[in-house]
Amino acid sequence: MSVFTDLNGVFANGVSAGIKASGDKDLAYIYVPDAVGSAGVFTQNHCAASCVTHSRSSMKKNVVKAVIVNAGNANCYTGKQGEKDTKTMAKAAAKALGLRAAEVAVASTGIIGKNLPIDAIETAIGELCTGEDKDANAAAQAILTVDLLEKLVYKARKIGKKEIVVAGISKGSGMIAPNMATTLTFLVTNATLTNDQCYSFLKKAIDDSLNMVTLDTDTSTNDMVLLFSTGEKKFSLTNKDETDMFQDLMNDACVDLAKQMARDGEGASKLIEVTVKGAASKKDARIISKNIVGSPLVKTAVTAASANWGRLVMAIGKEPNVKVNPNKLTISVGSVVLVRDGVPLDYDPKEAEKEMSSETVCITADLNLNSYEATAWGCDLTNEFIRINAEYN
Amino acid sequence: MSVFTDLNGVFANGVSAGIKASGDKDLAYIYVPDAVGSAGVFTQNHCAASCVTHSRSSMKKNVVKAVIVNAGNANCYTGKQGEKDTKTMAKAAAKALGLRAAEVAVASTGIIGKNLPIDAIETAIGELCTGEDKDANAAAQAILTVDLLEKLVYKARKIGKKEIVVAGISKGSGMIAPNMATTLTFLVTNATLTNDQCYSFLKKAIDDSLNMVTLDTDTSTNDMVLLFSTGEKKFSLTNKDETDMFQDLMNDACVDLAKQMARDGEGASKLIEVTVKGAASKKDARIISKNIVGSPLVKTAVTAASANWGRLVMAIGKEPNVKVNPNKLTISVGSVVLVRDGVPLDYDPKEAEKEMSSETVCITADLNLNSYEATAWGCDLTNEFIRINAEYN
Secondary structure, eight states, rough: EEEEEETTTTTEEEESSSSSTTTOOEEEEEOTTTTOOOEEOOOOOOOOHHHHHHHHEEEEEEEEOOOEEEEOOOOOHHHHHHHHOOOOHHHHHHHHHTTGGGEEEEEEEEESSOOHHHHHHHHHHHHHSSSBBBOHHHHHHHHHHHHSSEEEEEEEEEEEEEEEEEEEEOSSSSOOOOOOSEEEEEEEEOOOOOOHHHHHHHHHHHHGGGGGBEEEEEEEEOOOEEEEEEEEEEETTTTTHHHHHHHHHHHHHHHHHHHHHTSSSTTTEEEEEEEEEESSSSSHHHHHHHHHHHHHHHEEEEETTOOHHHHHHHHHHOTTSSSGGGGEEEEEEEEEEETTTTEEEEEEEEHHHHHHTTEEEEEEEEOOOOOOOOEEEOEEEEEHHHHHHHHOO | OOGGGTTTTOOEEOOOSSOOOTTTEEEEEOTTTTEEEEEEEEEEOOEEEEEHHHHHHHHHHHHOOOOEEEEEEOOOOOOHHHHHHHHHHHHHHHHHHHHGGGEEEEEEEEESSSOOOOHHOOOOOOHHSSSSBOOHHHHHHHHHHSSSSSSSEEEEEEETTTEEEEEEEEEEESSSSSSOOOOOEEEEEEEEOOOOHHHHHHHHHHHTGGGGGGEEEEEOOSSSEEEEEEEEEEOOOHHHHHHHHHHHHHHHHHHHHHHHHHHTTTTTTSSSEEEEEEEEEEHHHHHHHHHHHOOHHHHHHHTTTOHHHHHHHHHHHHHTTTOOOGGGGGEETTTEEEHHHHHHHEHHHHHHHHTTTEEEEEEEEEESSSEEEEEEEOOOHHHHHHHHHHHHH
16 A cells, blocks of 8 residues: 655654653654645644644744654643743754754644653654655554554545645544644645645645544644645646645545544544535534534444434534424434434334444434535544543543 | 422422333422412423423413423424324323413423323323322432432522522433533422513523533433422512522522532532633633533543643633633642643642542632633543443433
8 A cells, every 4th residue: 555655755754762651653754855835734722732833833934844743742731841842853853854943843742741851852853854764654653642553544646647646644542523623644745735725725625524523522732734745746726627636635635534533533443424414504514413423422322333313313403503403304324214304214223223333334414404514523432432531641 | 308399389299100111200290389480491402302392382471380291201303293292291280280281381301202101191190290299309209310319409598588498309410511401400489480580590590500510512302491489488679689699599509400410420420510710701711611521531530530630721722712821720629739820730649639539529720811700510431421321222
C-alpha cells in the first residue's frame, strides 16, 4: 500500500525520545523541503496548548515546510516554560533541517499540565530530523497516544492529465467532538496550492469528515490538521471540474481517516455511521447525525446489538432548534427499515440484530422534509472506554 | 420525615397494574381536589409523547387537579393508538375522581415505541383512584423506572405568618440533559397561587436545579414537571421579600430533587457538584458548569478518584462561544486548590484523592472574569452505566 512518503519531496520518521513511559515511539517529523503552500485548522478550545498558538501563527505568515510532533505529553497548561519548550522544539527542528523556526509547525498530544522532558526532546530532534527519511509508518506510530492502530491514508486520482495524490496520517481515540478541527492529522498533496488554496480545500474537507466524528463529546486542547503542498503537479484551479475533483479527493482522504478514527475510538468494538437525509438544512442534518452518533443510549444499544429505535427517535428529536416532524421519520439500520413515515414496522428482529452486530453499523434517518443530508461517525460505548479513561491519568 | 401527602387536600397512591414485567408498582396518581392553580414545564424533544401534548394543553386551559402516571412504558411513538390511550387514562382517572378529563394530566415513562396494556391500566385506574389515599411512598415508588431509590422532598418555611410548604416526588436516572424540563417531577404547595404564578415560580426554580442536572447528554421524550397549588395558605404576592422567600423555597425543593436524581444516575457511585464562579455571564456559567459535569473524561476521572485537572481545563475551554481566559482560572476539588490564577499548584495528591473519593465530589472553577455563577450536578461514569443501558431494551 502506498504511503504519504512515497510522494516526491516528502520525508518523515519517528523515534522514541523517552516521553512515553512505555518506551514506544513518541517523536515524529514530517518535512516537505520544497513546499509551496501550507495551511492548518486548529482546535477552538480556549485552553489550547502553546503548540497550537505557535503553529497557527506560523501558518498565517509563512509557507510552513515541516512539523515536529510529540506524543505522550500535550505540553498544555504548562505556563511560560511550556511556551518556551514549544519554541525550543521548533528551533531544534529548524536547525536540523536548515529552516527558520517559523517554517516549522509544532504539535503535541498526551497528558495535560506536565512539562516536557525538553532536554531529551531537543537532543532527539537533532538526531531524528535528518531530512532524508521516508518512514511513514514510524511517523504514524510516533504520534499515537491511546490509539490501538496507526492511521494512514493515500488517495490518488487523475485530474486533467496529472496523477494527483492526497495522503497522510492521523491520531484519534479520545477527546473527540471536534469544533472546526479534530485530533492530529497531517496531510500532504503533490498538487500545487498556495496557502489560501490549501486552507480552503482543507476546511471544506474537514467539515464533512473529521468534524463529523463524535466519540465522547469532548474537544481536545491540542487538535490540529495540517496540509502541505509539495508543488510537484499543477492542475487548473480556474477549471471548476478540476477543483471539484480535487475537493472530492481531499474529502475522500479525510473521510477515510475519520472512519479509521471512529473505529479506533477508546474501547470501541464497532464503527457507527449515521446518515441523516431529507433534512430542512445542511446544518440540521449535521446536528442531528452527530446527536444520534454521540448519544450514550444509542451507543450502548449498539454495544448490545439491540435495534432500539426508540432511542433513535429520542436522539433525533432532542435538539429543539432544528426541524423534525416525528410523523415523517423513516429509520433504518443497514437494509432493515424499522420505522417508515412515522410508523413502526413489523421488522424481523433477527435481521435487525444482525445489522446491529456488524463491524460497521449503518443507521439512516430520513426526516422527509427537504433534501439536505450529512453523515457522522462514532463508535459504541463499552466497559473498555471506562477502563481506559479511569486508568489514563 | 414529612411527605407531600401530609399537606391538607393532597392525595396519592401507587399500585402495580402489570406494566412492569417485574410486578413492581407502576401506576400512581396524585389528586388535589381543591387545587386553585397548576402549571407544567415540558420536554422540548420533537418526538414528545402524547401524554406531554395532552398535559401541556390541559395545563394551559384549566386548573389541573390530578395527574395519573405510569412507569415501564413511555407510550411514545405509538401513533393514533397511543394518543387514544393517553385520553383513556385521563378519562378513567377523571371518572374515578369526579373530574373532567382536561383536569387530569397524564405522564408516562419507560420504553419507547410499545403500546400500553390499556385495558389493564383502565381497570387499575378505576380501583386506584379512590381520592382518599395518602401513600406518598407508594406513589414515589410507582413512577420509577431504572432508578434505585425513591425521591421525595418536603421543604417548609415561615413566610409572613404562614408555614408554607413545597413538597413532591421525582424519578430520574437516565436520558437526563434537560432542556427546559427534566424527567418526571410532581410538586405541590399549600401556597395560594394561580396558574400563571405556578408557572413563573416553577420555571425559575427549574432553571437553577433540574435543568442543571446532566447525566448522559440525552433528553427524554416524556419529561415533565408539574406543580399544584392547594390554595390553603395565602401570602402576599405583592411583597417582594415574601415572593423571594417563596422562590427560594421552590428552588430549595427542586435543588434537593436534582441532587437526589444526580446521585442516583444510572450506575453512579458518586454525586458530582460543579460550581463555576466569576463567569462573564449567567449563561456562560451555566454552559461551562454543565460541560464539566457532563464530560465523559471528567466523569471517569471521578470514577478513578484522580484529581486530573487537565481534563477540567479541557472541559472548561471546550465551548468556543463563552468567555474563558486560561491564565485566570482557579480550580479546586473540595478544599484542595489545584490551579490558582492559571498556575498549577503543588498540591498534596493524597488530600486531592481524598476529595475525589468523597460521596459528593465538589469541583469549583473560578473564571475570575465577572461575578456570575452557576452550579450543575451529575455523576461519575461506571461499568454499571453500560451494563444497565446495554440490557434495558
